[in-house]
Amino acid sequence: MTVFYFVAFLSIFFALMTIFTKNPVHSVLYLVITFFTFTVHYILLNAQFLAVVNFIVYMGAIMVLFLFVLMLLNLNKDTEPMKSNLVKFMGVIAGCCLLVTFFGVYRVFDISNPLTVVNPEIGLVKNLGKVLFNEFLLPFELSSLLLLTAMIGAILLAKKEPKQI
Amino acid sequence: MSELVWLIPLLPLIGFIVNGLGRNTLSKGMVGTLGSAVVLISFVCSCILFAEVYQARQAGQAGIIEQHLFDWITVGNLKIGLSFLVDPLSAIMLLIVTGIGFLIHVYSVGYMHHDTGFGKFFAYLNLFIFFMLLLVLGSNYLVMFIGWEGVGLCSYLLIGFWYTNSSYANAAKKAFVMNRIGDLGFLLAVFLILGTFGSLEFSTVFPAAKNFAVGDITVVSITVLLFIAATGKSAQIPLFTWLPDAMAGPTPVSALIHAATMVTAGIYMIARSNVLFILSPFTLQLISVIAICTALLAAAIALTQNDIKKVLAYSTVSQLGYMFLGLGVGAFTGAFFHVLTHAFFKALLFLGAGSVIHGMSEEQDMRNMGGLKKAMPVTYLTMLIGTIAIAGIPPFSGFFSKDEILAGAFIASPVLWVLGFIGALMTAFYMFRMLFMTFSGTFRGTEQQKHHLHESPKSMTVPLIVLAILSVLGGVINLPAVLGGNHWLENFLSPVFSEGKALMPETHHLEHNTEYLLMAVSVVGVLIMVALAFNKYVKRGHLPETNDSARGFLSNLSYNKFYVDELYDNIVVRPINWLSTFFGNVVDQKGIDGVVNGAGKATFDTGKVLRLLQNGNVGFYLLMMVIGVIAIFIYGMLSL
Amino acid sequence: METVVQQLQGVPINHYLIFCAIIFAIGVIGVLIRRNVIIIMMSIELMLNAVNLLLAAFSVQHGDSSGQVFVFFIMALAAAEVAVGLAIIIMVYRNTKSVDIDSLNKLRW
Numbered sequence: 001m002t003v004f005y006f007v008a009f010l011s012i013f014f015a016l017m018t019i020f021t022k023n024p025v026h027s028v029l030y031l032v033i034t035f036f037t038f039t040v041h042y043i044l045l046n047a048q049f050l051a052v053v054n055f056i057v058y059m060g061a062i063m064v065l066f067l068f069v070l071m072l073l074n075l076n077k078d079t080e081p082m083k084s085n086l087v088k089f090m091g092v093i094a095g096c097c098l099l100v101t102f103f104g105v106y107r108v109f110d111i112s113n114p115l116t117v118v119n120p121e122i123g124l125v126k127n128l129g130k131v132l133f134n135e136f137l138l139p140f141e142l143s144s145l146l147l148l149t150a151m152i153g154a155i156l157l158a159k160k161e162p163k164q165i
Numbered sequence: 166m167s168e169l170v171w172l173i174p175l176l177p178l179i180g181f182i183v184n185g186l187g188r189n190t191l192s193k194g195m196v197g198t199l200g201s202a203v204v205l206i207s208f209v210c211s212c213i214l215f216a217e218v219y220q221a222r223q224a225g226q227a228g229i230i231e232q233h234l235f236d237w238i239t240v241g242n243l244k245i246g247l248s249f250l251v252d253p254l255s256a257i258m259l260l261i262v263t264g265i266g267f268l269i270h271v272y273s274v275g276y277m278h279h280d281t282g283f284g285k286f287f288a289y290l291n292l293f294i295f296f297m298l299l300l301v302l303g304s305n306y307l308v309m310f311i312g313w314e315g316v317g318l319c320s321y322l323l324i325g326f327w328y329t330n331s332s333y334a335n336a337a338k339k340a341f342v343m344n345r346i347g348d349l350g351f352l353l354a355v356f357l358i359l360g361t362f363g364s365l366e367f368s369t370v371f372p373a374a375k376n377f378a379v380g381d382i383t384v385v386s387i388t389v390l391l392f393i394a395a396t397g398k399s400a401q402i403p404l405f406t407w408l409p410d411a412m413a414g415p416t417p418v419s420a421l422i423h424a425a426t427m428v429t430a431g432i433y434m435i436a437r438s439n440v441l442f443i444l445s446p447f448t449l450q451l452i453s454v455i456a457i458c459t460a461l462l463a464a465a466i467a468l469t470q471n472d473i474k475k476v477l478a479y480s481t482v483s484q485l486g487y488m489f490l491g492l493g494v495g496a497f498t499g500a501f502f503h504v505l506t507h508a509f510f511k512a513l514l515f516l517g518a519g520s521v522i523h524g525m526s527e528e529q530d531m532r533n534m535g536g537l538k539k540a541m542p543v544t545y546l547t548m549l550i551g552t553i554a555i556a557g558i559p560p561f562s563g564f565f566s567k568d569e570i571l572a573g574a575f576i577a578s579p580v581l582w583v584l585g586f587i588g589a590l591m592t593a594f595y596m597f598r599m600l601f602m603t604f605s606g607t608f609r610g611t612e613q614q615k616h617h618l619h620e621s622p623k624s625m626t627v628p629l630i631v632l633a634i635l636s637v638l639g640g641v642i643n644l645p646a647v648l649g650g651n652h653w654l655e656n657f658l659s660p661v662f663s664e665g666k667a668l669m670p671e672t673h674h675l676e677h678n679t680e681y682l683l684m685a686v687s688v689v690g691v692l693i694m695v696a697l698a699f700n701k702y703v704k705r706g707h708l709p710e711t712n713d714s715a716r717g718f719l720s721n722l723s724y725n726k727f728y729v730d731e732l733y734d735n736i737v738v739r740p741i742n743w744l745s746t747f748f749g750n751v752v753d754q755k756g757i758d759g760v761v762n763g764a765g766k767a768t769f770d771t772g773k774v775l776r777l778l779q780n781g782n783v784g785f786y787l788l789m790m791v792i793g794v795i796a797i798f799i800y801g802m803l804s805l
Numbered sequence: 806m807e808t809v810v811q812q813l814q815g816v817p818i819n820h821y822l823i824f825c826a827i828i829f830a831i832g833v834i835g836v837l838i839r840r841n842v843i844i845i846m847m848s849i850e851l852m853l854n855a856v857n858l859l860l861a862a863f864s865v866q867h868g869d870s871s872g873q874v875f876v877f878f879i880m881a882l883a884a885a886e887v888a889v890g891l892a893i894i895i896m897v898y899r900n901t902k903s904v905d906i907d908s909l910n911k912l913r914w
Contacts, residue, residue, distance in 0.1 A: 004816050008824045015828055015851060019835035024844055031847050038854055047861045050876055054857075057880055062850065062887050069891045070843060073898055081840040081905045087784070091837030094791045099830035101798045108819050108826070122870040131870045132877070143881045150885030157892035781913030783906050787836055 004044060011037040023077040028066050035059045047123040169210045170232040170249045173259065174298040176203040180291035188284025200287035201270040204294055208263035211256070218256045219657075227660040228253050231304060231368075238307075245365055250304030254501070254661045258301040258433055261508050265425045266294050268628035272516055273417040275624035276523060280415075286326065290421070293319035297426050301433065305365040306355050309434065313351060313398065316427045317344040323422065324414040336410035343407040347397015354390035357383065371440040371664060379444055388441050388448040395431030400482050401459045401489060406730050408482055412474040416519030419474060424481055424511035429504045432488045439497055439665035453493030453577070457584045460486030462727065464591035468598075469724040472529050473518050476599045480555065481511060483592060487570055490585060495669060496573030497662050498655045502643045503566035505654075509639050510554040510563060513632035517548035520621040520629065521603060526614050531599065532708055536608040540618045545604050547629040552600045554636040556593035556691050559684075562639030568684055569645065572675055575683060586687060593691040597698040605703045645680070821862040828855035842894050842904045846887065853883050 011034055018030040035058045042051035083091075103109070121127050132140060180203035184196050191199075214230065221228035233248040251259070270290060277286050296319060300312025318341075325337025355365065361383050362370045377384050395401070400408040411423055422428070435442060435452075442448055460483045467479035484507050491500030522529055524541055538545045554563040567589060575582035608615060620626070643654035675683075701707045722728070778789075828851065835848030857876045864872025898904055 004820075008820075011824075012827055012831070015831045018851065019831060019839065019844070019848060024841055027844055027847065031851065034851065035854065038858060041858055042861060045861050045865050047865065047873055047876075050857075050861055050873055053877065053880060054854075057884055058850075058854070062884055065887060065891060066843060066847060069895065072895070073843075073904060075841070075843070075904065081903075081907070083784070083838060083840050083907075088838040091788065092834055094788060094795075094837060095830045095834035097795050098791055098833055099826055101795045102826040102830070103823070105798050105802045106822055106826075108822050110819070114817050122864070122868060123873065128870060128873055128877075132874050135871070136874050136878075139878060143878055147881060147885050150888050154888040154892040157889065158895050779913045781910030783909055783912070784837070784840070786912075791833055791837065 004041075007037050007040050007044070011041070022080055022082070024070055024075050024080060025067070028063060028070060031066075032059050032063050035063070045123065046120055049123065049125045049128050168232070169213060170230065170251060170302065171234060173207045173210050173214075173263070174295050174302060176207050177291040177294040177298065179203060181288050181295060184284055184291060185288035188282075188288055191284060193278070193283050196284045196287050197270075197274040200291055201267060201274065203291060204263055204267040204270050207294070207298070208260070208267050211259040211263045214251050215256045215260055218251060218253055222253060222657055222660075228256075229660075242363065243359070245305060245307050247308060248304045248366075249302040249308075250367065251302065252661060253658050254433070254436060255301050257501075257505065257658075259298070261429075261505060262294065262297050262301060262426050265508055265512050265632075266290075266297075266421060268631055269417050269421045269425075269512065269516070272420075272519070272625050272628045273415075275622045276417055276519055277415060282326065286323075286415070289319060289322050289326070290417075293323065293422065293427075297430070300430055304367055306358060306367075306370075307365050309437075310348075310351060310355060313394075313430060313434075314348060316422070316430060317341060317348065317398070320344065320411070320422050320427055323418040324411045326414055326418070330413075333413040336407075336413040340407040340411050343404045344397050347394040347404055350390040350393030350397070354387050354394065357387045357390065361387070367437065371438075374440050374444060375664065377444055380446065381444065384441055385445040385447055388438070388445045389451070391434065391438060391441070392448055392452055395435055395489075396455070397431075399428045399431030399485050399489070401431075401486065402455050402462065405459060405463070405482050406726075406733065409475055409478040409726070412472070412478050416474070416515060416522060419478070420512045420515035420519070423478065424515050425508040428481065428485055429488070429508070432485070432492065432500060432504055435489075435492050436497055436501055436661070439662055442492070443495070443665040443669050449493050449495070451493075452489050453574075453581060456486045456489035456493055457581060457588070458486075459483070460490065460588045461584060461591075464588050464595065465723050466726050467595045468591060469720050470595075471531055473521065473531050473534075473599060473603060474515075474529060476531075476595060477511070477514055477518060480514075480592065480596065483588065484511065484555070487567065487585070487588070490574060490581070491570035494570075494573040494577035494581065496570055497665070498643070498658055499566065499569035499573055501658065502654055503570055505642075506554070506562040506566045506636070506639045509632055510551040510636040513547060513551040513629060513636055514555070516625070516629055516632065517544050517551060520544045520625055521548075523621055523625070524618055525610060526617050528610060528614060531602040533610045533614075534603045534608075535606045535610075536604070537618070538604045541620045543620060543626045543629065547626075547633040548600060548604070550633045550636055552596045555596055556695065557589055557687060558691055558695075559688060560637075560640060562636055564688070565640040565643060565645070568687065569643070571687065572645075572680060572683060575679075576675060582683070586690065589687055590690050590694050593694040594698050597695050598702055601698060601702040609708075818862065818866055821859060825855045825859040825862075828852075828858075840906050842897075842906050843891075845906065846890055846894075850883060850887070853879060 014030050014034040014037065018027050018034060021027050021030065035054065039051045039055050039059075042048075042054055180200050184191070184200055188196070217230065218228040230251040231248065232251075233246050236244065236246045238245040270287070273286065273290065277283055280286065293316060296312045296315025298312070300309050300316060303309040303312060321337045321341040321344075324340050325334045328334045328337070358370060359365060362373050364370065374384065397404045408423055408428070412419055414422075442452075463479045463482035463486065467476050467483065470476045470479065484503070488500045488503050488507070491497070491503060520541065521534070521537065521544060524537070524544070525534060528534065550561070554561040557564045557567045559565075571582055571585050571589070574585050643652055645652060832848045832852035832855065835851065836845050839845055839848070857879055860872045860876050860879075864870060864876075894904060897909065901908060
């Protein structure tokens with residue numbers, strides 16, 4: 001149990017570091033570590049498939065993509081624009097208001113059930129695969145179509161215009 | 166022959182349409198012939214119908230001919246039809262309207278010959294005859310009201326015939342507005358009658374009215390409202406000032422509308438509704454008081470007027486007052502008899518005045534006339550007959566009708582008789598003053614007028630002669646018993662007034678001696694006034710002064726019409742103008758426009774402010790999005 | 806594995822809710838206070854992840870595996886979104902030579 005709280009604390013700390021550092025590359029790296037702590041959380045829930053997919057897709061692909069773009073645009077601490085203090089203050093307040101709203105709406109401070117693992121099997125790849133391909137076959141196929149579209153879109157958008165001489 | 170009834174109003178309507186559409190294309194001869202011919206045929210049909218009614222009355226029946234054309238309004242229990250009623254009262258009115266109307270049409274052929282609006286004039290005249298016939302023939306209050314309004318409209322059109330002159334147009338407007346005030350009274354009375362009796366038909370309302378107690382408040386209200394309507398149409402106090410101004414119209418118009426027919430519509434309506442009026446003694450007293458006041462006031466004003474037509478106009482108002490006096494004291498037959506004789510001699514006097522004006526090259530001021538006896542003998546003779554008739558000198562017709570009214574007034578209250586007698590004296594004086602100033606003495610006009618002076622053409626003098634004969638002989642139809650007559654008119658009209666008479670309290674009749682005494686007193690008084698007028702205007706050749714300071718105080722008051730017009734101007738016209746300006750500037754421009762424009766402006770300004778939210782700053786948009794999400798969450802939590 | 810799992814059977818679901826709400830709020834703050842478009846996109850990723858975790862926790866609590874399938878789809882979607890988003894950012898950079906979000910203010914009246 002204490003593992004959960006420790007890992008949760010780590011997640012929160014590194015998330016805060018993500019948004020408060022000035023250097024964007026540092027920001028990306030902190031986010032990578034945050035995602036790692038999320039992976040640990042998934043493992044704690046016995047959602048093994050999700051943990052692995054999180055590790056590979058989020059940390060391995062998406063964050064790397066972010067890093068590539070940062071390097072491509074050659075951004076570092078000096079070129080980083082910052083908002084005025086007033087705006088930052090207002091943003092923080094808005095976020096905290098949102099947090100408090102969540103707490104109020106979801107009634108998080110009532111007494112609730114402890115988390116019990118009813119079926120420890122559901123996080124396994126086999127069972128997840130069975131559910132995925134039986135009930136969620138259509139969304140699965142559609143998401144493959146979505147990825148194809150995104151790929152074509154990304155390539156087309158980022159293509160350089162042919163130079164006219 | 167009851168099928169002829171609808172033909173009588175239809176023919177003048179056809180005349181109106183044909184003359185109206187062809188007023189510029191048809192020749193003057195055709196217009197004049199067509200316009201007069203349709204009225205003549207209507208007159209012939211009226212004669213046939215009158216003969217039928219007469220025979221029925223001789224046989225002792227009520228003499229009623231009804232014709233129902235079609236059901237006009239059928240809503241729920243309400244059923245109003247366009248239907249006509251010919252009974253002794255309306256039969257005589259038909260003869261008056263079509264007969265005198267025909268004579269005036271013939272007269273207009275000569276009088277309006279040089280006018281460019283000849284076709285329009287005849288179209289309007291025919292339209293007027295049409296509406297007047299509807300009024301007289303109607304068998305329910307609604308058809309009467311159509312005619313009532315229609316004659317008001319035609320009066321406006323005809324008074325303002327020469328509309329390019331703004332004062333004439335104003336006179337027409339004044340007549341119309343005052344008529345409308347009376348029409349409001351008529352409408353309210355119609356609504357009350359409908360609510361009380363459930364129907365507007367005369368044959369339903371009058372028998373049902375007998376169930377009401379004398380002095381019942383509903384009946385009193387109805388009759389007061391009807392009397393208000395009559396004051397508007399027949400020029401009594403307080404709505405009489407339009408009639409003198411209406412002299413702005415051509416003289417045939419004054420003769421037809423403002424002497425013989427339209428102004429008698431009020432008396433006809435009250436005579437028709439006599440049952441209702443007898444049931445409310447308060448209204449009858451009111452009528453008597455207002456009538457005698459009007460008679461005296463108008464006579465007082467006529468004493469000092471210099472325009473020949475104005476004298477006749479005030480004389481009309483005064484004589485109408487006598488007719489209403491007759492109605493008020495219960496002498497319904499006497500009042501209607503006076504309507505008949507007044508139609509004859511007043512139309513005669515107006516047409517004669519028109520002839521004089523025509524001969525004097527459109528001069529109307531009597532101070533510039535004089536000594537026309539030799540130049541216009543026929544006109545002089547006929548006008549003399551008319552003046553003697555109106556003064557009430559026997560054996561001309563005016564004496565009998567006026568005497569009957571005065572006898573009825575004496576029965577009701579000797580005070581009324583005295584006042585009526587004074588009015589008769591004044592009538593004789595100013596009428597003979599007019600006659601002497603116009604025809605006697607030396608000519609006071611310009612050389613050019615003297616050069617053009619001539620007797621009027623045959624088309625104008627023949628109607629004068631016909632009317633003169635009628636004025637002389639008209640008295641025979643209702644000779645009183647005291648003079649050996651058989652009261653033929655009273656017997657003829659008795660079915661119309663019988664129900665009312667049954668409701669009246671017992672009236673005592675005058676002794677024969679008293680009646681002889683009253684007649685003698687009035688004749689002697691009139692003759693003395695004639696002698697006084699002769700003395701002043703012929704022997705001494707007195708001319709009225711021209712400016713206010715030279716006159717005495719009373720004659721100043723009389724000359725300025727007792728400042729009634731100025732009174733109305735200050736009490737009614739100015740406040741309404743102020744109110745209208747107020748509404749126009751403040752309420753309409755600032756209030757209503759302010760609200761409408763303000764709504765638009767508010768939208769515009771709100772838009773200007775709201776536009777600032779879209780500043781293109783994506784960060785701002787994100788902040789707003791977060792705040793919106795928070796708001797939605799809070800709303801969701803609170804509404805659960 | 807089972808020992809670890811059994812060790813963690815005592816965490817109330819409320820605490821997962823609080824934790825994910827905090828991460829989500831941190832993501833929102835990141836969106837609001839940074840001017841660099843790329844960092845904003847990363848904060849959006851953070852928000853998505855918080856939701857993923859919560860979904861997984863609820864699916865475990867109810868024993869319904871459709872929660873975890875949903876997470877799977879969210880991840881696929883997030884990947885596609887990042888790809889396209891970064892392509893757009895590169896295009897914007899090519900045209901305006903900056904990734905400052907305050908300079909992209911043409912979306913107004």
